[in-house]
Amino acid sequence: MRSIFSLIFFVVFSLPVFSQEGLKNDLKKEALEYRKEGYRLQSKGDFKGALIYYQKSAAIYPQNAEIYNDIGVVYESLGNKKDALAMYKKAIEIDPNYLPAYTNLALFYESIGDIKKATKYWIARYRRGKKGEYWREKAKEKLLKLGNYKEVRKEILEDEAIDLSKDIVYKREQERLKKTEEARLHLEMSVSLFNQEDFSGALKELETALYLNPQDKELQMQISDLYVAAKRAYTKQRIKHYVDEAMAYIDKNDYLAAAKEIEQALSVISRFSR
Numbered sequence: 001m002r003s004i005f006s007l008i009f010f011v012v013f014s015l016p017v018f019s020q021e022g023l024k025n026d027l028k029k030e031a032l033e034y035r036k037e038g039y040r041l042q043s044k045g046d047f048k049g050a051l052i053y054y055q056k057s058a059a060i061y062p063q064n065a066e067i068y069n070d071i072g073v074v075y076e077s078l079g080n081k082k083d084a085l086a087m088y089k090k091a092i093e094i095d096p097n098y099l100p101a102y103t104n105l106a107l108f109y110e111s112i113g114d115i116k117k118a119t120k121y122w123i124a125r126y127r128r129g130k131k132g133e134y135w136r137e138k139a140k141e142k143l144l145k146l147g148n149y150k151e152v153r154k155e156i157l158e159d160e161a162i163d164l165s166k167d168i169v170y171k172r173e174q175e176r177l178k179k180t181e182e183a184r185l186h187l188e189m190s191v192s193l194f195n196q197e198d199f200s201g202a203l204k205e206l207e208t209a210l211y212l213n214p215q216d217k218e219l220q221m222q223i224s225d226l227y228v229a230a231k232r233a234y235t236k237q238r239i240k241h242y243v244d245e246a247m248a249y250i251d252k253n254d255y256l257a258a259a260k261e262i263e264q265a266l267s268v269i270s271r272f273s274r
Contacts, residue, residue: 030060031060031061031064034054034060035064035070038074039070047077050070051071063094065095065098068087068088068090068091069100071083072086072101076104081112085108088108089101089105102124102128103121103138106122106139106142179214183214186206186209186212187222190206190226194229194230197233200234203227206223206227206230210224235268242261242265246262246265249261
């Protein structure tokens, strides 16, 4: 019995919560539809009609910073500068990270010749923007043209220096990774040639890998170890070749030619022992 009452209690007291949440979502959708219609009218030059729908959207869902910025744009287009300014500031009040309102405020103050306040909002727009973003770069251009704000100019130039340093580091890292990958490919080729007993080809691949000087320590060690093994195997291969040639000449009773082959073998041994 207790469990039944608990279930009834949960259902009854949960219904208002679910209803409120559903109502909130419905209002958001309705507000969005009003905003879309307002934008459609605005794009056709019907600013008064757009204003009606934007205001309906704001009345239904007043937490949306975007709609106040939209209203501000329309007011400014209609010549109502006072209300336009209030709407732009309202957008930032609701969402301090809503960037278009900072741009519109900077442009607004520029249009009325208040450079000090325009600079304030260009600085805010610059600092909140992301590298490469159009309006951040535009804000930077505006600020660099202002002659009485040396500290801002200094900050921008320092930011550019940091960005440049990051770009250089990134390019170097990419080059390092590229060299490492190339060295790894040459190592893989040398292993294949080594297994085929093409020690001369393996050495050429390993020399190229060493020239690339990869910064991967483990890779460097693998290349160096195989280079020593390939060098030793190549030396043995050459010595055996000269000895086999000498024995063939001896079978032919050509001892002079055999002696020359032995000399070649001894020369290889001597160079390898140094």
